[in-house]
Amino acid sequence: MRNGGTAVAGDRPGWVASRGGALSGEFAVPGDKSISHRAVMLAALADGDSRIDGFLEGEDTRATAAIFAAMGVGIEAPSPSCRIVHGVGIDGLRPPAGPLDCGNSGTAMRLLAGLLAGQRFDSELVGDASLSQRPMQRVAAPLRAMGAAIDSDDGGRPPLRITGGRLLRGLDHETPVASAQVKSAMLLAGLYAGGVTGVREPRPTRDYTERMLAAFGWPVDFAPGRARLDGGHRLQARDIAVPGDFSSAAFFIVAATLVPGSSLVLRSVGVDPRRTGLIDALRTMGADIRELDRREGLCGPVADIAVRHAPLRGIELPVALVADMIDEFPVFAVAAACASGSTRISGAAELRVKESDRIRAMATGLQALGVDVRESPGGMRVEGGRLRSGAVDSLGDHRIAMAFAVAAQLADGEVAIDDVANVATSFPGFETLAQAAGFGLRRA
Ligand SMILES: O=C(O)C1=C[C@@H](OP(=O)(O)O)[C@@H](O)[C@H](O)C1
Ligand SMILES: C=C(OP(=O)(O)O)C(=O)O
The missing domain is CATH 3.65.10.10 (Enolpyruvate transferase domain)
Incomplete structure (x- = not known):
């Protein structure tokens, strides 16, 4: 990387x-890259241990795993393409010692922006030269409307500096672009928000976040092109075959x-x-x-x-x-x-x-x-x-x-x-x- x-x-x-x-x-x-990112994220926030088989040993998904390790999540790699994630629970992440490096991965940065907006601690998301040029306003703007404090450069590009300890409120958001990353960022922030977070899309996008949240036991109401959930539940560990x-x-x-x-x-x-x-x-x-x-x-x-x-x-x-x-x-x-x-x-x-x-x-x-x-x-x-x-x-x-x-x-x-x-x-x-x-x- x-x-x-x-x-x-x-x-x-x-x-x-x-x-x-x-x-x-x-x-x-x-x-699958998208599923591997989400598997680490949800397993990290779950109660109990999850085993991920078929995990992508790519730099993007390893960056996501390293970010959770930096926030106190125990992650073992007993063999290639396998991870055992010792979940810390929905409020169990610990403040990282430094910036969290998403490498080349837009998925990691955008989904983590939502997830970190709901934490009690401050964090900073950085990336490589390519990621540093990619638009983050599409996640930062709706997350700010939920009450998040996210700072970026003037053009809305990384790094993203996220101030923790904010009270988030649910938002009904219609995304201008069809983007599973934007939808997922909103839903992951919605785990920590009061009330209902809803996302509607101009065209349906991959619904892995919705399906996987539901599989980890969080109630989600979703259909092609829309998803809704409310805060205040917990995630239960489970095994995932990617x-x-x-x-x-x-x-x-x-x-x-x-x-x-x-x-x-x-x-x-x-x-x-x-x-x-x-x-x-x-x-x-x-x-x-x-x-x-x-x-x-x-x-x-x-x-x-x-x-x-x-x-x-x-x-x-x-x-x-x-x-x-x-x-x-x-x-x-x-x-x-x-x-x-x-x-x-x-x-x-x-x-x-x-x-x-x-x-x-x-x-x-x-x-x-x-x-x-x-x-x-x-x-x-x-x-x-x-x-x-x-x-x-x-x-x-x-x-x-x-x-x-x-x-x-x-x-x-x-x-x-x-x-x-x-x-x-x-x-x-x-x-x-x-x-x-x-x-x-x-x-x-
Ligand atoms: O949610 C995801 O895992 C992804 C969504 C897509 O991005 P957009 O949401 O920007 O369309 C895709 O291009 C990317 O490779 C992975
Ligand atoms: C766009 C891609 O990924 P990301 O947005 O996660 O960088 C991709 O893999 O083609």
Whole structure:
């Protein structure tokens, strides 16, 4: 992790990626990032010990675990991807000795802003260079309306300084952007608030916070696009099995779809509809993707995903799918670049405030590989065609780096991808898994 925005020389490892061959194999991707963050948070605040299996050993989720350890929560790691969390109870967190470092993770910072607003002690949330540029006003403003004291810089960016000991009151809030992070921040503050906290969203987003709070015994009333809870309850420890992260599986789903002769099975992936808009989009374009052995999990259905190569044709992406594939646009842009005809993405301006400006990063990188791409404020138009060799900058964004590793599997020559260290924030072991599946990929 690069702390406090101080990237040091030699801290920009890169890849050289090129056509491998048909992709094959049956394997699992690491645990879901969103669920792993929430599992640590709720288990920390619960009464009793919780075991988390399938925990994502990524830098983002390890940062969250380290933050709770810094607030007095005992967390054991008996084996990789397993955590035993000794919950301290809803009011049991202790004041941290210094700033709490969220690293690269917007989810950690925004959810913790809500949770820490309700504590009796002061705290400060900091992040790396990328996170320090991301908008926090979207959580700070409604939390202040609940009575929280949160200080940021003039532009509403981190660090966030939170004054403890405030009496919070419930708020009925309509979020202007569809954001599970904003909704979750409100709900976590609502645990400590008097009265009812309600959130309504312009489009439904992932409801993991709601489902998991309910599973830990806190009464929550929720349906797609809305959630309500009141303060004054307690959380009971429980075990959590984290499914594979659909957003990590997405790189293999697109790669196997695009590379002729490919056939892959990805085991035990979370396929909740609020996450799988990419499957709907790719199927409309002609993809051959099947869900096998679908079973119910705590956070929605889990399935094995079978993908075979199929030629794609461009589409006008329905805006209704945007929130359900919000983290998949980098790799979706690659699918669009390899489809026949043009693909139009709109209504996705949120992509500009992720780990990088993902519209700009994908448009620039694809143009460097000879693709005809035109940016718009809320998306882009991509003309499908051949990809040639070239050099692209991931801008330190994990999903941009992995998306271009996929693009290289279709390119006419080598693709040099700069600044890939942050792949470890969400997908530790990507390189090894990708090589084993047949990717042409090596360290620069
Ligand atoms: O709640 C979550 O775990 C997440 C919500 C999404 O962010 P927004 O809430 O900003 O859309 C997503 O992009 C992020 O990777 C994880
Ligand atoms: C946007 C992402 O994560 P976060 O907001 O937690 O940094 C992501 O993983 O693509």
